[in-house]
Amino acid sequence: MSAGRTEEDAARRVTEPAKDDGHGRSPYERDRARVLHSAAFRRLAAKTQVHTAGTDDFLRTRLTHSLEVAQIAREMGARLGCDPDVVDTAGLAHDLGHPPFGHNGEAALDAVAAGCGGFEGNAQTLRVLTRLEAKVYAPDGGSAGLNLTRASLDAVSKYPWPRRPGRHKFGVYPDDLPVFDWLREGAPAGERRCLEAQVMDWADDVAYSVHDVEDGIHGGYLTLEPLLADADERAALCADVAAIYSTESPGYLGDVLVDLLADPVLAPLARYDGSHRAQAALKATTSVLTGRFVATAVAATTARFGAGPHCRYAADLVLPRPLRARCALLKGIALRYVMRRPDALGRYQRQREILTELVGVLAERAPDVLDPVFGPLWRAAPDDAARLRVVVDQVASLTDPAALAWHARLIPG
Incomplete structure (x- = not known):
């Protein structure tokens, strides 16, 4: 058993026979x-x-x-x-x-x-x-x-x-x-997350913020020029971030944004042309930003809780205020210039219509049109709410191309 872990941590809800495949895996x-x-x-x-x-x-x-x-x-x-x-x-x-x-x-x-x-x-x-x-x-x-x-x-x-x-x-x-x-047995009362969940959540935020900006730069969907040149644009971005991604005030976010934009590590983002050398410079920026987000969180956590090892509920991940603000601002940049770009709005509306219509037709024609995994679950469901949940499970399981194909097949024209 790993250090700091118990038999309860390693328990499975359904007991399984012991396995000996010669690898001794945990x-x-x-x-x-x-x-x-x-x-x-x-x-x-x-x-x-x-x-x-x-x-x-x-x-x-x-x-x-x-x-x-x-x-x-x-x-x-x-x-x-x-x-x-x-x-x-x-x-x-x-x-x-x-x-x-x-x-x-x-x-x-x-x-x-x-x-x-x-x-x-x-x-x-x-x-x-x-x-x-x-x-x-x-x-x-x-x-x-x-x-x-x-x-x-x-x-x-x-x-x-x-x-x-x-x-x-x-x-x-x-x-x-x-x-x-x-x-959740053994967890402290309330809504506290275990350290591993906090680490995963921060890793998700880091990957989301840094990599979505990288993708946006490479795809030609965003450039830093408007933010570098226009104070009103910087203020609008900070207002977006304060409304969606951060509890900080737009004023504080504005100060952090100025420092972020002045960071030399972002320089390759302003002159990206898609060449091999530009891609290497963009990847270096991504690597440095990710490393900083990780190293700063680790250093702050060990400074408060000691060197560890830590697991489960022995510590909480410490994320300094400026670090959280920088991550939120990068997420806001992707939101404002990639996800909210005008040419995407019609596609988003059509995607929502497709999924809404799929749920409607599947609920009406179930269980015959459901796949072999979900058909029996629909038949066993005790009430309308449970049957709707099965239909939603079916649609949620689909890939993007599968959702389009199912819609075309079931709702032609």
């Missing part, structure tokens, strides 16, 4: 392998990160993003003394519940799933890991999904609470509360 190594070999993980290759999957071979998909999050989380967790396989598993698994078309698809499914508790990618991830993936069955005949250890499931729980008024993010649907309560 329970957490097995967890990582189960996620890597899952169908849900493979489907991430054709799911949108920010740019529609398949539109540019350079740009990231949910799969490449997840691999990068896992690598950042593993390195950061190892420096803090976390079990590297636990944080790696969390990074690989954290987006398994995301539907077609990224956060745009998430919003569409949340609206049509109001009758069964809404939709949230992180709550769906828990459902995929503990119910929808085909791996282990419980003695009562129900699916246990991948049947990961308690420590790994807790590490995936970015938002360890059910839906509540006024809170957009949540991590569990009502009918998944039994497994959620099981994985």
Whole structure:
């Protein structure tokens, strides 16, 4: 057992026979392998990160993003003394519940799933890991999904609470509360996240902020020139960030933004031309920014909690105020100049229509039109809300191309 971990951490909800494959793998190594070999993980290759999957071979998909999050989380967790396989598993698994078309698809499914508790990618991830993936069955005949250890499931729980008024993010649907309560056994009272979940969440923010800007620069969707030249544009960006990504005031964010734009490491972003040398310079910028975000968090955490090793609830990740602001500003740059670019708005609207219409036609024609995994679940569902949840599970499982193909087949013209 890893240092600081207990038998309860390594427990699986459904007891499995002991395995001896000659490799002596830890329970957490097995967890990582189960996620890597899952169908849900493979489907991430054709799911949108920010740019529609398949539109540019350079740009990231949910799969490449997840691999990068896992690598950042593993390195950061190892420096803090976390079990590297636990944080790696969390990074690989954290987006398994995301539907077609990224956060745009998430919003569409949340609206049509109001009758069964809404939709949230992180709550769906828990459902995929503990119910929808085909791996282990419980003695009562129900699916246990991948049947990961308690420590790994807790590490995936970015938002360890059910839906509540006024809170957009949540991590569990009502009918998944039994497994959620099981994985939270031993956690402190309240909503505190384990250290591994905090590490994964920060790795996600780092990858999201740095890599989406990199993709935007490479794709020609953004340039830093407006921010360098126009104080009003800088103020507008800071207002966006304060409204969506940060609790800091626009004034404080403005001061941090000035320092960020003056950082020589960003210079290659202002003169990018797509050449081999420019790509190398852009990659160097990405590497330096990622390294800073990781190293600063590790240094601040060890300064407060000691050298460790730390795991589970022995420490919390410390993120200094300027660090959080810099990350939020990079996320805001991607939001303002990539996700909100005018030519994308019509496509976003059409994507929402496609998913809404798919849920409608599947709910009307189920179970015959559902695939062999979800048809029996629909038949076994006890009420309309449960049947709607199965339909939403089906649509959420689709890749971007599959969602388009299903829509074309079921709603021609």
